[in-house]
Amino acid sequence: AAAAGLCRYSTAADTASAMQRSSPPRVRNLIGGEFVESQSDASIDVINPATQEVVSRVPLTTNEEFRAAVAAAKHAFPSWRNTPVTSRQRIMLKLQELIRRDIDKLALNITTEQGKTLKDAQGDVFRGLEVVEHACGMASLQMGEFVSNVAHGIDTYSVREPLGVCAGICPFNFPAMIPLWMFPVAVTSGNTFVLKPSEKDPGASMMLAELAMEAGLPDGVLNIVHGTHDVVDNICDDEDIKAISFVGSNRAGMHIYGRAAAKGKRVQSNMGAKNHAVIMPDASPDATLNALVAAGFGAAGQRCMALSTVVFVGDSKPWVDELIEHAKALKVSAGVEPGADLGPVISREAKERICRLIQSGLESGARLVLDGRNIVVPGYEDGNFVGPTIIADVKNSMECYEEEIFGPVLLCMQADSLDEAIKIVNQNKYGNGASIFTTSGVAARKFQNEIEAGQASTMTSVPFLSIHSHYFIPINQCRCSVNPKAPAHLPLPPPDSITSPSNPLVKHCVKLRLSSSY
Ligand code: NAD
Secondary structure, three states: OOOOOOOOOOOHHHHHHHHHOOOOOEOOEEEOOEEEOOOOOOEEEEEOOOOOOEEEEEEOOOHHHHHHHHHHHHHHHHHHHOOOHHHHHHHHHHHHHHHHHOHHHHHHHHHHHHOOOHHHHHHHHHHHHHHHHHHOOHHHHOOOEEEEEEEOOEEEEEOOOOOOEEEEEOOOOOOOHHHHHHHHHHHHOOOEEEEEOOOOOOHHHHHHHHHHHHOOOOOOOEEEOOOOHHHHHHHHHOOOEEEEEEEOOHHHHHHHHHHHHOOOOEEEEEOOOOEEEEEOOOOOHHHHHHHHHHHHHHHHHOOOOOEEEEEEEOOOHHHHHHHHHHHHOOOEOOOOOOOOOEOOOOOHHHHHHHHHHHHHHHHOOOEEEEOOOOOOOOOOOOOOOOOOEEEEOOOOOOHHHHOOOOOOEEEEEEEOOHHHHHHHHHHOOOOOEEEEEOOOHHHHHHHHHHOOOOEEEEEOOOOOEEOOOOOOOOOOOOOOOOOOOOHHHOOOOOHHHHHOOOOHHHHHHHHOHHHOOO
């Protein structure tokens, strides 16, 4: 564990004594500026998915410890919100420097706990680093507005104010980027924060918290509690937490959105995905095949923006044959191995689920043209590896199409026209991203206009178009950001929790109506 760049947050002494006992170190909570051992007897093993080695153990935080973390955040709020924004953003300037300094250590920790290749792990940190850089401009981002003489002799202005204690609940697939979507922007805009990392790979969050404190973040501004459903429910129910940013599966996201909104909280719920690529007959073959393979199998398909379905317009056979050859060339191995293109999936359960969904496709009439289920990686025979898998002749009624697989599996479908392809994409219940590969500007424009997805991209001479924003700005805004197709499936918060005049958050919104437009 020490070699994996782990556990300054569980202290060198912990690591040494754990090694003597030959038991893995227990990850600590961060409460009021102290890294503290949980009193809970219960914990979950953090397992290296390439080797099954237990890297560390995550405590199931007790209710008292959770309350202590929220109390620390609440206590820190008054002085932190009154700290000049220039001082707050200066801490982010320092933090981005420290993240750059430690990027290799962070990446090694991510590869050890999550399994992705070191290169992908560096990308994970780098994407989060960009949000920290963004937060360095908070003095400008937080500016209000002024309208002169809105009525005779009356001017009106809007001010962006922090809400108070905010919380973040993270998934396993980007252990650095997603915590960095959340706390840097939240705290730099004057909020205090309680973060719950994924119980599967908490290490990067802890290292980032250490760096944030080294950068000068005052005690209590950022707190971390570990656990699973119980601590999440505590976050949803706690009266002192004003807003939640969640990233993860639909199941958890819908639960959290409903439960927290019922308590009058603002909830940002970024959930599951089924991302499509439409391939027109005129698409440039090399660029297209390289992109399909990288987007479909990179990070073992465990990206919210991973490509899961390819819709070929016209005859798909030549494309599928080539795709198989490109996919076979990928090297599957532990993320630390040089030249690895994809590592293992996160857990044995995840592998079993992926294999079950592949099998269900076959049983409902699809063709398995590349089967990665039985791959054995020399030296890592116990790893949760699934090799690149391609399923052809997929229909939209199949379970493998309806469910998010979240593994290195590409589904291939066929459409007779662009209209039909767009209809297939738009009918899918998920809507994170969709892309088109074509050399026709007309087709690209039609796709951009008609596709219903959070991110639309075109691979032509027209550059990427993106209309999806993730990071969390919990200041004065009554908003719920979800995948564009998700709201219809979500339970709406009870109207009273939003509209009641006694709800202080609503007063806030009314007072600041002018600023709540994005
Ligand atoms: P997950 O939903 O299992 O876990 C996410 C978090 O929710 C964890 O912290 C977990 O402890 C908690 N949790 C899980 N089930 C819960 C429940 N029933 N009640 C309360 N809390 C619960 O997600 P994951 O497997 O860690 O991550 C993969 C998922 O995240 C995929 O569906 C992926 O598409 C999605 N994701 C979405 C985005 C996005 O921006 N839309 C980005 C990354 C990942």
